[in-house]
Amino acid sequence: MCSKQPFLYSCQREWHWLLSSRWDRSMIFWLPLASVFFIWWLFAAQLPFQLPVGVWDEDHSSLSRQISRYLDATPGLKVARQYADAHEAEAALQAGEVYAVIYLPRNLNSDVKSGRGGHMVLNVNAQFGTHSGLIQRDVTTVVGTVSAGIQMQMRVTRGQPVQQAQASFSPLQAQNTALFNVAGDYQIFLGSVVIPALLHIFAMTAGVYSVGRELRDKTLGQWLNSTLSWRVRALALMGKLMPSILSLSLVSAVSVWLIAQQGSNNLAALCSVLFSLCLLVVLSIVLGALMALLTLSLRMALSGAGFITSPAFAYSGIGFPLLAMSSGAYTWAMLLPYTHHARLQVQLLQMHASVHFAWPTLLGFSGAILLLFLLTIPLLQRALQSPEKWGAR
Amino acid sequence: MPNMSFWATFQATLHAVLKDQGVVLLVVIAPIIYGFFYPWPYAKEQVLQVPAAIVDYDQSDLSRQVFRFAAANPKISVRALPSERAAKEALWRGQIEGYMVLPAGLKRDVLHHKAGHVAVAGNGSYLLLNKSVLYGFAEAVGTVSAGIAIKQFSAQGMSAEQALIAAQPLKLHTKAYYNISEGYASYVVPAVALLILQQTLLIGVALFVGTLVEQQQSQVRPSAWCGRILAFCCLAWLVMGFYFGWLFTWQDFAKGGNTLGTLLLIVLYAPTLVVWGALLGLWFKVRERALQVMLFSSLPMYFLSGFSWPSEGLPSQLQAVRWLIPSTAAIQASVRLDQMGASVSVVAPYLLNIALLGGVGFVLLLLVGRHSAD
Numbered sequence: 001m002c003s004k005q006p007f008l009y010s011c012q013r014e015w016h017w018l019l020s021s022r023w024d025r026s027m028i029f030w031l032p033l034a035s036v037f038f039i040w041w042l043f044a045a046q047l048p049f050q051l052p053v054g055v056w057d058e059d060h061s062s063l064s065r066q067i068s069r070y071l072d073a074t075p076g077l078k079v080a081r082q083y084a085d086a087h088e089a090e091a092a093l094q095a096g097e098v099y100a101v102i103y104l105p106r107n108l109n110s111d112v113k114s115g116r117g118g119h120m121v122l123n124v125n126a127q128f129g130t131h132s133g134l135i136q137r138d139v140t141t142v143v144g145t146v147s148a149g150i151q152m153q154m155r156v157t158r159g160q161p162v163q164q165a166q167a168s169f170s171p172l173q174a175q176n177t178a179l180f181n182v183a184g185d186y187q188i189f190l191g192s193v194v195i196p197a198l199l200h201i202f203a204m205t206a207g208v209y210s211v212g213r214e215l216r217d218k219t220l221g222q223w224l225n226s227t228l229s230w231r232v233r234a235l236a237l238m239g240k241l242m243p244s245i246l247s248l249s250l251v252s253a254v255s256v257w258l259i260a261q262q263g264s265n266n267l268a269a270l271c272s273v274l275f276s277l278c279l280l281v282v283l284s285i286v287l288g289a290l291m292a293l294l295t296l297s298l299r300m301a302l303s304g305a306g307f308i309t310s311p312a313f314a315y316s317g318i319g320f321p322l323l324a325m326s327s328g329a330y331t332w333a334m335l336l337p338y339t340h341h342a343r344l345q346v347q348l349l350q351m352h353a354s355v356h357f358a359w360p361t362l363l364g365f366s367g368a369i370l371l372l373f374l375l376t377i378p379l380l381q382r383a384l385q386s387p388e389k390w391g392a393r
Numbered sequence: 394m395p396n397m398s399f400w401a402t403f404q405a406t407l408h409a410v411l412k413d414q415g416v417v418l419l420v421v422i423a424p425i426i427y428g429f430f431y432p433w434p435y436a437k438e439q440v441l442q443v444p445a446a447i448v449d450y451d452q453s454d455l456s457r458q459v460f461r462f463a464a465a466n467p468k469i470s471v472r473a474l475p476s477e478r479a480a481k482e483a484l485w486r487g488q489i490e491g492y493m494v495l496p497a498g499l500k501r502d503v504l505h506h507k508a509g510h511v512a513v514a515g516n517g518s519y520l521l522l523n524k525s526v527l528y529g530f531a532e533a534v535g536t537v538s539a540g541i542a543i544k545q546f547s548a549q550g551m552s553a554e555q556a557l558i559a560a561q562p563l564k565l566h567t568k569a570y571y572n573i574s575e576g577y578a579s580y581v582v583p584a585v586a587l588l589i590l591q592q593t594l595l596i597g598v599a600l601f602v603g604t605l606v607e608q609q610q611s612q613v614r615p616s617a618w619c620g621r622i623l624a625f626c627c628l629a630w631l632v633m634g635f636y637f638g639w640l641f642t643w644q645d646f647a648k649g650g651n652t653l654g655t656l657l658l659i660v661l662y663a664p665t666l667v668v669w670g671a672l673l674g675l676w677f678k679v680r681e682r683a684l685q686v687m688l689f690s691s692l693p694m695y696f697l698s699g700f701s702w703p704s705e706g707l708p709s710q711l712q713a714v715r716w717l718i719p720s721t722a723a724i725q726a727s728v729r730l731d732q733m734g735a736s737v738s739v740v741a742p743y744l745l746n747i748a749l750l751g752g753v754g755f756v757l758l759l760l761v762g763r764h765s766a767d
Contacts, residue, residue: 023679027686035693038693042693042697042708049705051705115555115558120563122568124567124569126571127570128580129577143563146563147561151542151559174534190696198689302684302685303418319520320434326434393415
């Protein structure tokens with residue numbers, strides 16, 4: 001309860017607690033560190049997915065066999081089974097044995113050869129949205145390729161020169177390039193944004209626990225007394241949160257180092273992302289402390305931390321775009337700090353935008369940290385003055 | 394407490410749970426709140442009118458035609474920008490999500506029977522936006538391209554109908570099953586719901602049992618453990634009934650409608666979770682520890698479930714491990730039963746997985762949580 005050097009005293013007090021509590025120590029260092037590596041590993045597979053699809057071939061022609069072959073040769077697909085009738089195909093789809101069944105109807109080949117045009121059907125299980133999207137893309141490409149080949153043959157038989165026919169089977173061609181994100185590099189696309197979402201959860205939990213534990217154990221009075229000036233209280237709180245801040249910033253640095261291993265060598269961008277991530281960590285920790293002092297209950301504050309941080313990824317715009325959200329959900333998304341970090345990281349590391357795009361977020365985070373920290377000081381005084389409320393479970 | 398009978402513990406536990414705000418909040422109120430809060434961002438289901446730009450260096454009637462078709466496409470909302478540099482800048486500022494470049498000489502190439510190439514660039518960092526942009530532009534270009542091909546075929550003496558077929562001799566029709574509208578919420582929420590139910594119940598039970606450990610009342614006879622488990626199951630079944638009976642229907646998600654199968658899943662899922670929640674509580678030994686430790690775990694479990702992230706893309710070492718988490722099998726079973734209407738025999742392996750986890754957990758619980766006098 002020293003009023004001299006409140007920062008150092010509080011920092012040491014927290015440090016000694018962490019040394020004595022294996023769980024709390026793990027929660028601010030070992031577990032976050034392990035989950036960073038775990039997520040990175042989870043998205044490490046650079047292999048195509050080879051999603052299982054089925055073929056229901058009624059035509060048994062050279063064309064239908066060619067289509068089957070092309071489907072199987074597509075890296076993202078694997079023709080797992082052939083089906084003999086509608087019943088079998090539908091049952092397989094419903095059982096989830098395959099994610100799609102491609103139907104090649106009788107007379108497909110003769111319809112195409114005679115100029116009547118052939119129709120084939122992709123029956124896809126849209127309940128599995130990601131799988132369905134990938135399959136639709138790949139099957140459309142295969143059909144486009146086969147169709148173009150048929151058209152070219154037709155043009156050549158009608159006397160068009162081969163080269164001209166090649167150029168004009170599709171007079172206008174769209175060449176799709178998914179900008180920035182190297183195709184299929186999910187480690188960067190998903191892994192690198194899931195990691196900050198996890199650190200956000202760990203950081204807010206740490207902030208809640210650091211202050212909330214003293215409330216639960218009725219030890220708040222051992223840490224500080226209620227007669228101290230606001231300046232001493234501010235320094236003491238800073239000292240108390242410092243071990244978590246340093247430890248989680250270290251984990252943040254490790255995570256950015258991992259991202260850098262994936263070939264991103266723009267040092268300024270990496271430094272900005274790391275700076276933003278550290279600010280996000282500090283902001284989350286301060287927000288956690290604020291939540292504990294607001295609710296005066298460790299349990300309620302942890303529930304609150306869960307409410308803010310757990311769905312943050314769903315609201316971030318990474319999976320489902322911000323601009324398609326309802327205005328209420330959009331407002332909530334914009335209030336969540338993680339949304340802003342995710343956007344900054346995507347801009348700098350994936351879209352290679354220049355570093356000055358980071359400024360608004362970095363300034364916003366700094367302002368928010370200052371504001372939230374200033375709010376905690378009077379709340380800390382309120383908590384210190386009402387010892388009858390300590391010990392809430 | 395240690396010597397209480399099955400029914401006495403059942404009643405005492407129900408009573409204690411309903412008096413404990415913390416447990417009620419986690420086991421009953423939180424899943425109901427999350428049931429509305431989680432789907433909120435996806436309420437609109439479809440991504441339409443994604444802002445995009447066209448850079449037209451050709452300035453011909455052909456390039457203007459492409460622009461008109463793109464502008465008419467509901468997936469994108471198109472504006473004109475003077476240069477590729479300006480388009481990139483707009484992309485960084487988040488004003489557009491993709492752009493198309495119509496190169497100079499495009500019309501001349503097409504007239505000379507050379508293929509005209511237009512470049513379409515979507516922001517690959519956001520999968521759904523990228524898909525809308527690429528498809529929106531591809532459809533516009535495809536339509537104009539087919540129009541040109543039809544004209545070329547007609548010039549060779551084909552009838553309009555023949556030319557139409559010749560331009561695209563093989564057609565693909567896509568039929569979406571179960572989630573017919575291909576909505577995002579209808580795809581994600583029914584699966585995530587099982588994870589929400591798991592996390593809230595695990596944490597709630599662990600919190601309760603952690604409190605019992607603090608009060609040195611955790612160790613009891615097997616019959617008393619059964620009473621505790623049943624008490625929590627009753628609450629969990631009510632909440633799960635609310636999800637499957639009302640919430641999914643109200644949200645208008647696909648309804649495969651194997652109600653009996655879904656009931657069977659719920660009957661197995663709840664006790665498995667309760668048993669493992671109790672084991673976690675015995676391990677954590679402190680009331681609030683479960684909340685502190687478990688909050689982060691939802692996100693990794695979500696990606697391990699093989700639902701939003703295809704399991705085919707997971708490292709091979711994780712293929713077996715992920716089935717140790719009850720939600721993995723529960724999500725696969727629930728989606729098949731409730732959304733796709735599959736039969737119980739189809740999902741039997743998943744149900745067996747959940748039952749096995751529950752059985753193993755139950756034996757462990759009786760061992761770890763036994764009363765020393767027994």
